Amino acid sequence: MRGGALVLVRLALLAAVLLLWEGLPRSGIVNPMLLPPLSDVLDALVVILGRPDVHHALGITAAEVVVAFAIAVPLGTALGVLSAENEYFGEIFRPMLFYVFSIPKSIFLPMFILVFGIGFPQKVAYAAFSTVFIVIMSASAAVESVKAEHLLVARSYGATRQQILRRVYLPSMLPILLEALRISMIFNFTGVMIAEMYASRVGIGRLIADWGENFEMAKLLAGVILLAAAAMAFNEAVRSLEARCSTWRA
């Protein structure tokens, strides 16, 4: 299918879903208590976006997401590079990392509450913990993607260690690292949301959990739309950067 036609079909599909979302509850085919019509949800979205407590919650959640990300990504990258580059460190830690990676991180959440209490540090610590393993894996895969012959060429032309890092390692690793950034944000955001919904006093996850418990479906879905938009915006931003940095990967 040609690009233009493909976009049209996709838009038509989206329009159909939105129409059904509006029409099915209105006609009573779907219980509007469980799925309020789209227009009601959009009204609710406007209402919650005007509420100061929602602003406050969004601010807190955003801060948790940013801080957890800022801890998990550099830490995970450093550990990943170390485990790929340092044979000794790699042999010792890599199997352990693989085992821990396979465990669902949410089962550790009660421990984080015991250690950090309920609040900002607990959310950040848990989200960083649930993110750091995927960063370690990706960073070590990125290092391993650097080709031996590319390093040899640089050495044969007298490159210094620093030049090899900047001119061979970095460009080789960049596409994989950007992809890792995108995927780790998914883990990171999920981590913050789970921590907020499980136990917290503030944050947008808390509000969404409350709306669910109080059966305020329009607000709940408005919150979902809001977070989905934020997550997709970040994802697409990194993806466009990724595309620009990897045109050479044919």
Next chain:
Amino acid sequence: MQYMAGVSGERAGAMKAAVDVRGLSHVYDGRDGAVPALQDIDLTVPAGRFVVIVGPSGCGKTSLLMMLAGLRLPTSGTILCDGRPIAKPDPARVGVVFQEASLYPWLTAVENVEFPLVLKRAPRAERRARAEAMLRLVGLDGFGARHPHELSGGMKQRVSIARGLVQDPPVLLMDEPFAALDEQTRMTMGHELLRIWSQTAKTVVFITHSLTEAVYLADEVLVMSARPGRILDRITIDLPRPRTYQMMATEEFGRLRERIWEQIRTTP
């Protein structure tokens, strides 16, 4: 020395050794202890000479080349290049052309060629002009903006050759540069290499598995034994230059090729 006709003959008249290897041996630590890889290699390559090294897989040809490039240190023996020892890579004296896939895929052709000059922090305009000139020399004028994945196998190796020559080193080392190419491209590239060689007056040490390629390109073919690699035979190729494809069909060509094959075949 009458066989060294043409361009190479004039330079060889000076008989200054561009590469001089004395008593080189190499032992590396394998899984089952020390493995002798190279043994008592003596090698003198006069300036401007085209020397080809052939030998069975694993005979240490590539190790030898790595040492000539200063990328690996020998266990014993000396390597002089342009009269001075080689202890670490010195791209001003020795350029290296590797096997396929050694170009940086994220750089364009011209950026790949100027890479050694970037490492040297040469001024931008100067290095770009130099790289463009090298691309012209290898017949890739107008292809500078392409990335490696947009070039054919033969074109990629032309870029590699241009990169090897960009600092104008007197010695060019080539490690099976055409091994991954199809037969026709390989023949064309061999011919092109001889043209470039005759225009640049370099000393070339070239490694290959192909006996036809060896006889076609070389002033002298060195035959190496299986591990530990020793030099079994030195065969002077006295076919006139410039070489032509027609020479491959001559009796002389076949005799030289046969002699190399005999050496490789009959040595355990």
